Amino acid sequence: MSKIARRQFLQISAVxxxxxxxxxxxxxxxxxxxxLAEDDPMAMSMKYTHDASSVDPATRANPAPEQNCSNCAxxxxxxxxxxxxxxxxxxxxxxxxxxxxxxxxxx
Numbered sequence: 001m002s003k004i005a006r007r008q009f010l011q012i013s014a015v016x017x018x019x020x021x022x023x024x025x026x027x028x029x030x031x032x033x034x035x036l037a038e039d040d041p042m043a044m045s046m047k048y049t050h051d052a053s054s055v056d057p058a059t060r061a062n063p064a065p066e067q068n069c070s071n072c073a074x075x076x077x078x079x080x081x082x083x084x085x086x087x088x089x090x091x092x093x094x095x096x097x098x099x100x101x102x103x104x105x106x107x
Contacts (some may be wrong), residue, residue: 002077011045012088014101035083036092043100046088052099061101070096 002105036043038050049055052068060067069075075094083086083093088102 006103033085033093036086036089036094036098040092041091042089046100046102047093048089048098048100050099051097054100056077060084060103062103062105063069067099067103068096069094069098069100069103073106074102 009098036048038044038048040048047055057064057067070079071083074087075084075096076087077093082096084096086092086094088100094100
């Protein structure tokens with residue numbers, strides 16, 4: 001079991017709850033959404049980066065070198081797409097090769 005700080009847990013929970021409550025009036029397509037910037041305040045708080053290989057696996061809560069957005073349970077969209085929607089960053093798309101501290105393995 002990973003150890004997660006209470007503050008980080010609360011941040012993640014708040015973001016997930018907000019994302020679950022948002023329901024767009026029309027279905028948004030990934031190509032219509034803006035790409036998440038690494039300097040976005042939410043991205044910075046979740047330690048998001050466009051390149052997962054730039055993150056030292058030893059510094060991750062669940063150390064594993066193969067973690068990236070394309071194999072995260074929170075990322076949506078079609079496999080193989082370079083930029084895909086993520087439940088953590090509603091209204092924006094993340095790089096499939098990216099990574100953030102909320103990464104969770106697909107079931």
